[in-house]
Amino acid sequence: MNTSPSSPSFTATELAERFSLQVHGDGVTRVSGVATLSGAGPEQLSFLSNSRYRPQLAESRAGIVVLGAADAAAAPGTALIAKNPYVAFARISALFEAATSQAGGIHSSAVIDPSATIGANVSIGPFVGIGPGSEIGAGSVIGPGCVIGENCVVGEGCELIARVTLVARVRLGKRVRIHPGAVLGADGFGLAMEAGRWLKVPQLGGVSVGDDCEIGANTCIDRGALEDTILEEDVRLDNQVQIGHNVRIGAHTAIAGCTGIAGSARIGRYCLIGGAVGIVGHLEIADKVIITGMSMVSHSILEPGEYSSGIPATDNKTWRKTVARIRQLDKLARQFRAGD
Amino acid sequence: MNTSPSSPSFTATELAERFSLQVHGDGVTRVSGVATLSGAGPEQLSFLSNSRYRPQLAESRAGIVVLGAADAAAAPGTALIAKNPYVAFARISALFEAATSQAGGIHSSAVIDPSATIGANVSIGPFVGIGPGSEIGAGSVIGPGCVIGENCVVGEGCELIARVTLVARVRLGKRVRIHPGAVLGADGFGLAMEAGRWLKVPQLGGVSVGDDCEIGANTCIDRGALEDTILEEDVRLDNQVQIGHNVRIGAHTAIAGCTGIAGSARIGRYCLIGGAVGIVGHLEIADKVIITGMSMVSHSILEPGEYSSGIPATDNKTWRKTVARIRQLDKLARQFRAGD
Amino acid sequence: MNTSPSSPSFTATELAERFSLQVHGDGVTRVSGVATLSGAGPEQLSFLSNSRYRPQLAESRAGIVVLGAADAAAAPGTALIAKNPYVAFARISALFEAATSQAGGIHSSAVIDPSATIGANVSIGPFVGIGPGSEIGAGSVIGPGCVIGENCVVGEGCELIARVTLVARVRLGKRVRIHPGAVLGADGFGLAMEAGRWLKVPQLGGVSVGDDCEIGANTCIDRGALEDTILEEDVRLDNQVQIGHNVRIGAHTAIAGCTGIAGSARIGRYCLIGGAVGIVGHLEIADKVIITGMSMVSHSILEPGEYSSGIPATDNKTWRKTVARIRQLDKLARQFRAGD
Incomplete structure (x- = not known):
């Protein structure tokens, strides 16, 4: 439902x-926006990528529907046939995305250390601080309220939406996008107990983020103790993800919200990690591992495939019975063996 | 323990x-503050709403105790009898809440786009940015360090305490209260894989928040992909809650801290959702559903009632045995059936 | 890998x-930095504190290795023998930590209420707001973008790295270190239902944080309803921890990332609480309790020791079978008993 008088419009051809x-x-069917199958009107384009929504297709009022060849006959109006309808839809809908009216230039309120380097065509918003020795690559946008500490590098074409903190020794590749409230490069959680008190272990490493990564709102990536915490290229982190020091995440891995990864874990490439997963430290996850939401990963996973844990919720009475039985399980198993 | 020379005071009558x-x-008993039963002195008012604290009543030094009729005889001093003692206490204690000394007016450091609209009696703190096309309703308070992006609407009488971000297309109703670090309207986590790389799916929707909602510190509510993410009126979210794109939360639902709700889930009205619950996307929760803390909700819940999952912690040795037995469960069940 | 031309250097002696x-x-072996056993070169110092890394010792090119007496003979080069090698390493590596080039003084953009008190040698960064009645102790550093509300006290020698919020009535002891995005003193989540609508219960208490505490990025500590939420001295909280109102955490307790503790829980001294643990409200945890990651703590723990819950992830097929068996567990147990 995102059309406005100034929206561009396009024909199916x-x-x-x-x-x-x-x-x-x-x-010649012309559309000026995108919408869901059920929400679209005749001037909007929609898509069908999942067969479970096929019943909505017949009833859709969408002017154009993007879909796979197998579904073309079922389209009530104009269709655009794509190998991957969701990808085609994503590309089309980007045509209708309002460009952020980033003012451009450096806001007069920004406080930039004289030793920092600012590239060409950089936009820096109000209330931004940039510390000594940091560099901002050409074409990057540093939104309002961002704090960039010492010796950080922001690559070309990055976007820090607003209120992002890069604490120290954070190096971003090109086209990295970071959402508000994210904190990169805070101290890792390194402590040693001495004579009954905690001693802080200095965190001398940094954070290295590859090209095309995206980092969600209020997500944290701590800097390494001695070496860097590393995200390879095209890693995608959702909101409120916590990445401990010295973790390494392989290229093209995507991690959903609220997941926590403890220090020095190594995650492979092309992994899909669900929401609220917990991964303990110092283990290894192979490439192409899928971990479903809320799983507890306490051992290395060395083969690709799908992994899970957790018991789905049931009504409270059944759950109480189940918990009681689980507590008796060892006894039950012994009795059963004794009775053999 | 919140009295000060300038506190107001009131008699029981x-x-x-x-x-x-x-x-x-x-x-004529007079009090000038509120406190717990055990902490209150003769110039303070306390309350008893839960019978488990009744033993503390006899020993309380509170000048006045708010309680139910059944407990009145047990009160050692002056009592105020209420149908709902906790509600009555909440109303009374609001009398002793120090008014925030919000300066009023618009701080000279605020950066407000000329196309933004600011209502009457709005207070805008230092280091606030307000983007093009946004509106701030009459009587609202925008605390220090808030960033309000493009085309946002803040209704009348809202309070954004400090460092709140409304990214884009966020519409708040009246009297919405948002705590520091919350991020509303960041991009939803929409990705499509194309030729081995992630393609970002534009997030063209917004966020719509009803009247009287409250949103906790560092909580995130992503904006919708095509339509809006919606909180109906009087929804209450605690800290560090994560709400994915296109979620809808029914009126009067309360959600405790660290809970995550994945995209396109629909939560009913008057639900109570505990802390650190995980709810997967594209499912439906009926009205008046109670979900206990740390539950994993992977299927729709279509009937009101209480739902749970998770096994409570025990000593590590017992837990290890239980995990081993659970791993053998399938084998055990087969052996048992074979032995029938 | 943290050496630079200006690094200091030291001999083993x-x-x-x-x-x-x-x-x-x-x-006379001289080092100018620290690194891991496998990453160190001849001008760097490393350490061995965990016997599992002993195989790396023989191959290490480190100029100096800090280790225990039992491992000294195996050191390929110069070694420094310590009772606790990790503690010794932490102290040595602090010599190589670059001092933050905190400018010192009060940045001209800071907005400080005339009734606030600023101690000697305080450093206040850009875009900082300090509210009425607050005090900043001598030698403290308030980094860029911090918001300190009303009636807060920051003790001597504290460091608020950047973008930290102290909402109201937050009292920090000495040498407290708080990482970006942390929010202390937001309203506790107190609600009463009245006539079908939520009524907010005023949160009149504060937050009290003892000396030498450390609080991670995006961590939240709510203020108390009537009394204070309390961290005793030397408590260490990792990132994205959520502490509800009126919680009390004993001295020297450390809590890993993503853990949530609900209101009025009392946690003992010297506890070690893993990541993503959930602790329900109004319970008690004894001193010296260890809780492993992702545990669900729903009852008080009154004896020291290690406690756990959660089932580790397995391949999805096995997990599905296990979940099905767990659902049948009550029936299975009844059948088994009936067959006795």
């Missing part, structure tokens, strides 16, 4: 040419 | 009249 | 004298 799709139906 | 309570004992 | 260690090998 124009979109097909632009994104190498096939038109099914009337190529 | 005055409070009874103001809040429609019944005095039991001496109506 | 100098370090031995400074930290009461014993030199094994060549006392």
Whole structure:
């Protein structure tokens, strides 16, 4: 439901040419926005990528629907046929995304250390602090209220939306996008007990973030104790993810919200990690591992595949009975063996 | 323990009249603050709402105790009898809450886009940024360090305590209260894999928050992909709650800290959701559902009632045995059936 | 890997004298930085504190290794012998920690209420707000973007790195260190239901934090309803920890990331609480309790020792079978008893 008088508009034929799709139906159908199958009107484009939503297709009033070849016949109006309808839809919907009216230039309130280096076409918002020895790459946008400490590097074309903190020794690659409240490069949680009191272990490493990573709101990535905490390229972290010091996350891995990864864990490439997963430190997860939400990962996972734990919620009475039985399980098993 | 020379003071009779309570004992007893049963002195008022604290009643030195009729005889001194003692106490204690000395007016350091609209009697603190097309309703308080992006609406009488971010297309109703570090309207976590790399799916929706909602510190509510993420009226979120894109939360639902709700889940009205609960996406929770803390909700819940999961902690040795037995459970069950 | 031209350097003998260690090998060996056993070069110092890393010792190129007496013979080069090698290493590595180039003085952009008190040698960064009646102790550093509300006290020698919020009535002891995004003193989550709507219960208490506490990034500590939420001295909280109102945490307790503690829980001294643990409200945990990561603590723990819950993740197929068996457990147990 995102159209406005100034929205651009496109015909099915124009979109097909632009994104190498096939038109099914009337190529002159014109749309000026995108919407869900059930919410779209005749001037909007929608998509069908999951067969469970096929019943909504027949009833959709969408002007154009992006879908796979197998579904084309079922489209009530104009369709655009794509190998991967969700990808095609993502590309099309980007045409309708309002450009952020980032003012450009450096706001007069920003406090930038004289030893910092600011690239060409950088936009720096109000109330931004940039510390000594830091560099901001060309074309990057540093939104309002960001704090960039000492010896940080922001690569070209990055976007720190607002109120992001890079504490110290944080190096971002190109096109990294960081959402508000994220904190990169805070001290890792390193403590030694001495004579009954905690002694802080200095955290001398940094954080290294590869190209095209995205980091969610209020997510934290601590800096390493001796070496760096590392995200390889194209890692995608949702909100409120916690990454301990010296963790390494392989390229193209995506991690959903509220997941915590303890220090020195090594996560492979192309992993999909669900929400609220807990991963203990000093273990290894292979490439292409899928971990479902709320799983507790306490050992290394050395083979690709899907891994899970946790017992789904049931009504409270059944759950209480189950917990009682689980507590008796050892006794029950012994009795059973004794009775054999 | 919150009295100060300038605190107001009230007699039992005055409070009874103001809040429609019944005095039991001496109506001229005067209090100038509130405290717990065990901590209160003769110039303070306390309350008893839970029978488990009844033993503390006899020993309390409180000048006045708010309680139910059944407990009145046990009060050692003056009592105020209420149908709901906790509600009556909440109303009385608000009399002793120090008004925040919000300076009023717009701080000279605030950066407000010329196209933004600021209502009457709005207070805007230092280091606040307000983006193009946004509106701040009459009587609202925008505390220090808040960032309000583009096309946001803050209703009348809202309070954004400090360092709150509304990224874009966030619409707050009236009297919404948001605590520091909360981020509303960040991009939802929408990704499509194309040729081995993640493609970002534009998040074109917004966030809509009803009247009288309260949103805790460092809580995140992502904006919708195509339609809005919605909180109906009087929803109460604790700290560090994560709400994915396109979630809808029904009116009067309360959610405790650290709970995560994945995208497109629909939560009913008058639900009570405990802390650190995980709710997967695209499911439905009926009205008046209670979910206990740390539950893993992976299926829709269509009937009101209390739901739970999780095994409470025990000593590590017992737990290790239990985990081993759970791993053998399938084998045990097969052996048992084979032995029938 | 943290050496730079301006790094200080030390010989083994100098370090031995400074930290009461014993030199094994060549006392003139000089190092100018610290690193891991496998990453260190001849100009760096490393350590061995855990026997599982002993195989790396023989291959290490480190100029100096700090280790226990039992491992001295195995050191390939110069060694420094320590009772507690990790503690000795922590102290040595602090010599190589770059001092933060905190400018000192009060930044011209800071907004400080005239009734606030600022001690000697305080450093206040840009975009800091300090509210009425608050005090900043001598030698404290208030980093960029911090918001300190009303009637807060920051003790001597504290460091608030950046973007920390102390909402109201927060009292910090000496040498407290708080990482970015942390929120102390927000309203506790106190609600009463009245006539179908939530009524907010005023939160009149504060937060009291003892000397030498450390509080992680984006961690929240709510203020108490009537009395204070309390951290005793030397408590260490990692990132994204959530502490509800009226919780009390005993001295020297350490809590890993993503753990949530509900209101009015009392945690003992010298506890070690793992990551993503959930602790329900109004219970008691004794001194010297260890709780492993992701445990669900729903009852008081009155004896020291190690406590756990949660089932570690397995492959998805096995997990599905296990969940099915757990659901049948009550039936299975009944059948077994009936068959006795």
